[in-house]
Amino acid sequence: MKGDDFTARLMNDMDPRLLDFVKTKVNSFIKWDLIRFFYENPNTADSADNIARYAGRNVAAVKPELEDLVSSGVMEKRYVDDLAVYSLASDDEMRKLVDEFILACEDRHFRVKAVYHIIRGMR
Amino acid sequence: MERVKTGIEGLDEMLHGGFLPQTANLVEGAPGTGKSTLGMQFIYNGITKYDEPGLILTFEEFPQQYYRDAMTFGWDFRKLEAEGKLKVIMTSPEVTKMDLETVGGLIETMVNEMGARRVLVDSLSHFERMTDDPLELRATQYSLINALKREGLTSVLTKETPALLGELAAEESVTFVVDSYVLLRYVEIESAIHKALLVLKLRGSNHDKDIRQFKIGPQGIEVQAKFEGREGIMSGSPHRTMAESFVEAFVKR
Numbered sequence: 001m002k003g004d005d006f007t008a009r010l011m012n013d014m015d016p017r018l019l020d021f022v023k024t025k026v027n028s029f030i031k032w033d034l035i036r037f038f039y040e041n042p043n044t045a046d047s048a049d050n051i052a053r054y055a056g057r058n059v060a061a062v063k064p065e066l067e068d069l070v071s072s073g074v075m076e077k078r079y080v081d082d083l084a085v086y087s088l089a090s091d092d093e094m095r096k097l098v099d100e101f102i103l104a105c106e107d108r109h110f111r112v113k114a115v116y117h118i119i120r121g122m123r
Numbered sequence: 124m125e126r127v128k129t130g131i132e133g134l135d136e137m138l139h140g141g142f143l144p145q146t147a148n149l150v151e152g153a154p155g156t157g158k159s160t161l162g163m164q165f166i167y168n169g170i171t172k173y174d175e176p177g178l179i180l181t182f183e184e185f186p187q188q189y190y191r192d193a194m195t196f197g198w199d200f201r202k203l204e205a206e207g208k209l210k211v212i213m214t215s216p217e218v219t220k221m222d223l224e225t226v227g228g229l230i231e232t233m234v235n236e237m238g239a240r241r242v243l244v245d246s247l248s249h250f251e252r253m254t255d256d257p258l259e260l261r262a263t264q265y266s267l268i269n270a271l272k273r274e275g276l277t278s279v280l281t282k283e284t285p286a287l288l289g290e291l292a293a294e295e296s297v298t299f300v301v302d303s304y305v306l307l308r309y310v311e312i313e314s315a316i317h318k319a320l321l322v323l324k325l326r327g328s329n330h331d332k333d334i335r336q337f338k339i340g341p342q343g344i345e346v347q348a349k350f351e352g353r354e355g356i357m358s359g360s361p362h363r364t365m366a367e368s369f370v371e372a373f374v375k376r
Binding site for chain 2: 042054
């Protein structure tokens with residue numbers, strides 16, 4: 001038990017904003033991939049089918065994750081005709097948070113902590 | 124007459140000053156001839172030399188690739204995006220077509236917010252996968268071009284030709300739709316590949332009819348002198364003119 005507490009404390013040792021971002025917004029590896037994709041290609045606006053193709057994943061897996069990202073404010077959804085088109089949120093604060101998360105991921109220790117929280121969240 | 128300069132010295136000369144405002148301009152060529160580079164240079168020069176913000180619409184290549192490619196010429200697209208002068212948008216032809224037909228669509232909103240004046244569509248070839256019907260394709264291309272003009276944009280649209288050398292396919296409906304048509308070709312001369320640039324059409328204006336050599340240098344496209352003493356350049360395998368052959372055979376000995 002004490003070991004678990006120690007691990008949790010160690011894994012929580014990051015910027016609280018990023019910790020919250022990982023726990024409440026990233027929380028799956030598909031979302032992580034999508035967030036990275038949109039960080040690298042910030043003005044992408046496309047259907048779930050095409051985004052899944054760009055991300056090299058199945059649309060059935062990607063679509064609910066995109067919807068979650070819309071609900072959590074990381075992404076935006078708009079309808080063009082009757083087609084749902086997803087893009088990164090235009091909100092400056094959210095874009096800054098996305099930038100900070102991806103840049104933080106360059107640090108191996110941060111990545112280990114983020115992976116820990118994602119796996120815990122998936123249980 | 125007002126012109127939209129590409130900022131590429133030799134090309135603007137060939138166009139007698141540049142493209143006409145709010146026109147659709149097709150740049151066609153085989154893979155690797157420099158279509159996207161020419162388009163990016165048009166956008167970059169527009170922003171940095173003429174204070175005309177621009178958009179890049181890409182359908183297959185990731186924006187990340189544009190940032191990298193542009194940087195090799197010293198064009199910092201990320202910085203221009205941060206300054207609100209450029210947007211590299213990745214989407215699909217289907218979404219683009221529907222978006223441009225929607226009032227208050229994404230592209231219209233960006234054009235208005237940025238005050239965009241130029242757009243690169245890279246590439247028009249991707250619209251071909253939307254339909255097998257040539258009439259429907261032509262209607263789609265018309266609709267795209269009209270929508271871009273409606274937004275007040277001067278556009279460069281790239282199109283890929285599958286053949287590296289040799290004659291082009293006879294039926295190319297999009298060339299009738301656009302206002303100007305610039306062709307980039309590979310040319311084989313004495314076992315070396317050169318690149319040729321030709322303005323085939325410029326609606327509403329005269330233009331240079333020379334076939335010029337060009338290369339992609341550290342600052343982008345550099346248009347050079349025309350091919351001298353050669354015939355059949357556009358076939359991809361030119362031969363010496365009769366006069367040149369005579370000089371080679373008798374005078375230079």
